[in-house]
Amino acid sequence: MEAIASAKYLRGSAQKARLVIDMIRGKDVNKALAILRYANKRAAEPITKCMKSAIANANEAAEKANISIDADDLWVKSAYVDRGPTKNRRRVRPAPQGRAYRERRHFCHVTILLSSEPAEPKEGKAARGDRRAATAKPAKPAESKGRKRGGAVAAPRAKRTAPKTEAEPKADGEKKTKRTSEKKASAEEASE
Secondary structure: OEEEEEEEEEEOOHHHHHHHHHHHOOOEHHHHHHHHHHOOOOOHHHHHHHHHHHHHHHHHHHHHOOOOOOHHHOEEEEEEEEEOOOOOOEEEEEOHHHOEEEEEOOEEEEEEEEEOOOOOOOOOOOOOOOHHHHOOOOOOOHHHHOOOOOOOOOOOOOOOOOOOOOOOOOOOOOOOOHHHHHHHHHHHHHHO
8 A cells, every 4th residue: 555645835945855855765654753853954844744644645545445554564665855946936135235145945845655565675686687787797997998097097106216336334424325425536536
């Protein structure tokens, strides 16, 4: 048994209402109502009303069909939010230096579908018997597809190493560097 309820022209943008709807999608009705009750979002209150309306619709449909249904067995099969009009709700907000900022006030439409049938278990494609997913080859790296890679990735830096010099014994804790050895060599040439 399925029941649907929709709430139209709710104040607030659809993007903000989707944050709340995403929290309850696929959940048990009692869990969803608890989440909505403690959600710190303005859209949670009208969505709670829509959820309670969907529960009442499910009970009414069950009575008409002469079926006994327990409200605790219901779960949120699908829930979505559509954008509403903003055409007639444009406002102007005063801004500094005599300017005015346009403010668009949004509406949204919420639809919730409840179901009493158990949810289908979510399995991987290979578990369902999809042969393509089971025999799929692993993806090749981008280099083997014929693409040229540029930048720092294409040419890694070569390690810079100092050229090897003759090892001379160090005298009196003096550090041997290339410059000091060059100075000594030039000093010896000058003295000769």
